[in-house]
Amino acid sequence: MAYLYFDSAATAPPVKEALEAAERAYTEYGNPSSLHGAGLAAKGMVDTARRQVAKALRCQPERITFLSCGTEANNQAIFGLAKTRGKRAKKIITTDSEHPSVAEPLKALEKEGFSVVRLSTKGGVLDLDRLKEELREPVAFLSIMRANNETGAVYDLAGVRKIMTLCGTDAPLHCDGVQGFLKVENDRLASICDLVTLSAHKIGGLKGAGALYVSERIRNLPAYLLGGGQENGLRSGTENVPAIAAFGAAAEKAADDKERIPYLASLREQVKRGLEDSGVILHIPPVHLPNILHISIPGVPSSWALNFLAAKGICVSAGSACSAREKKKGNPVLSAFGLPAEEIETSLRLSFDTRNTGEECALLCDALRECAKLKR
Ligand code: PLP
Numbered sequence: 001m002a003y004l005y006f007d008s009a010a011t012a013p014p015v016k017e018a019l020e021a022a023e024r025a026y027t028e029y030g031n032p033s034s035l036h037g038a039g040l041a042a043k044g045m046v047d048t049a050r051r052q053v054a055k056a057l058r059c060q061p062e063r064i065t066f067l068s069c070g071t072e073a074n075n076q077a078i079f080g081l082a083k084t085r086g087k088r089a090k091k092i093i094t095t096d097s098e099h100p101s102v103a104e105p106l107k108a109l110e111k112e113g114f115s116v117v118r119l120s121t122k123g124g125v126l127d128l129d130r131l132k133e134e135l136r137e138p139v140a141f142l143s144i145m146r147a148n149n150e151t152g153a154v155y156d157l158a159g160v161r162k163i164m165t166l167c168g169t170d171a172p173l174h175c176d177g178v179q180g181f182l183k184v185e186n187d188r189l190a191s192i193c194d195l196v197t198l199s200a201h202k203i204g205g206l207k208g209a210g211a212l213y214v215s216e217r218i219r220n221l222p223a224y225l226l227g228g229g230q231e232n233g234l235r236s237g238t239e240n241v242p243a244i245a246a247f248g249a250a251a252e253k254a255a256d257d258k259e260r261i262p263y264l265a266s267l268r269e270q271v272k273r274g275l276e277d278s279g280v281i282l283h284i285p286p287v288h289l290p291n292i293l294h295i296s297i298p299g300v301p302s303s304w305a306l307n308f309l310a311a312k313g314i315c316v317s318a319g320s321a322c323s324a325r326e327k328k329k330g331n332p333v334l335s336a337f338g339l340p341a342e343e344i345e346t347s348l349r350l351s352f353d354t355r356n357t358g359e360e361c362a363l364l365c366d367a368l369r370e371c372a373k374l375k376r
Pocket of ligand 1: 009010070099145176179201
């Protein structure tokens with residue numbers, strides 16, 4: 001089925017290079033831990049992917065651990081840091097708009113006696129004054145996302161690191177970099193953060209691979225999955241070689257393509273302009289990703305808009321894909337952004353990929369303008 005796909009923040013279409021790398025890995029099907037030729041070939045593919053992802057993140061390959069997804073990387077980072085740092089301090093600093101794969105582990109830690117401070121991200125801006133205050137006391141660790149998956153807001157992590165240095169804290173900084181990876185121009189996440197989470201399927205790789213960057217400053221992070229000791233002991237389990245090889249290929253392609261970010265930004269800009277005078281409300285954070293545009297269509301509940309657009313073969317999302325089936329619980333991320341209930345109920349996330357064309361964006365704008373007339 002041919003879709004007009006504007007939901008790449010949920011999952012991006014895999015790039016050709018990723019599919020080719022996966023196919024090679026399915027053909028060379030050895031287990032990377034085996035010492036024979038087939039095993040060495042598979043290990044070679046994992047090593048290549050590690051170099052490619054590391055180069056894209058601007059870090060040393062040995063600092064990259066492959067695991068199954070961004071969710072697993074966030075859980076590994078958070079529960080690992082809680083174990084190593086929990087004896088020194090019980091306070092964790094995060095934001096009020098993290099993805100559930102960060103927010104839920106932190107809620108679990110609260111039940112175990114940690115106290116969690118959630119910095120405001122109202123209007124898409126991180127409350128750095130509160131951070132300064134909170135760092136007066138010892139902190140176990142911080143977990144702050146690079147960019148928000150619903151609003152596209154990019155948070156000031158360089159500012160966070162600056163304040164951490166000024167306050168003299170030794171607490172590690174973890175970052176959920178899933179949405180920001182390769183979408184923020186000249187990003188230096190690995191030099192700002194101690195741990196960074198990445199996910200393959202948001203950058204044109206396949207589902208089933210994620211990565212965790214762990215800087216050399218973090219020693220003895222305890223493994224979450226125990227077993228055969230793969231991935232330097234941090235992530236046991238036979239590596240998903242096709243998905244890892246595809247991750248590396250997608251990261252290399254995206255990092256090498258200097259036109260990619262400006263192209264995504266131009267599509268977003270086209271849709272923004274195309275919605276002028278349509279009555280559609282645009283929610284624009286001061287610093288934002290090039291590929292996410294969050295809107296509300298006054299008087300048109302998200303479910304109506306999703307059905308209306310789906311009937312035309314247009315795929316967008318109402319908030320994040322992960323929470324789409326739990327809308328009745330409200331949307332904490334959009335509330336944290338400061339949207340009133342009416343704008344949350346009528347909100348849509350449009351997200352762009354390099355495969356989208358200007359023509360497709362024009363069709364999207366026409367459909368959204370039509371949709372705005374459904375007003376209840
Ligand atoms: N973090 C953010 C910001 C995300 O947007 C997502 C997925 O939507 C994840 C983490 C989880 O990644 P994965 O789907 O690879 O588990």
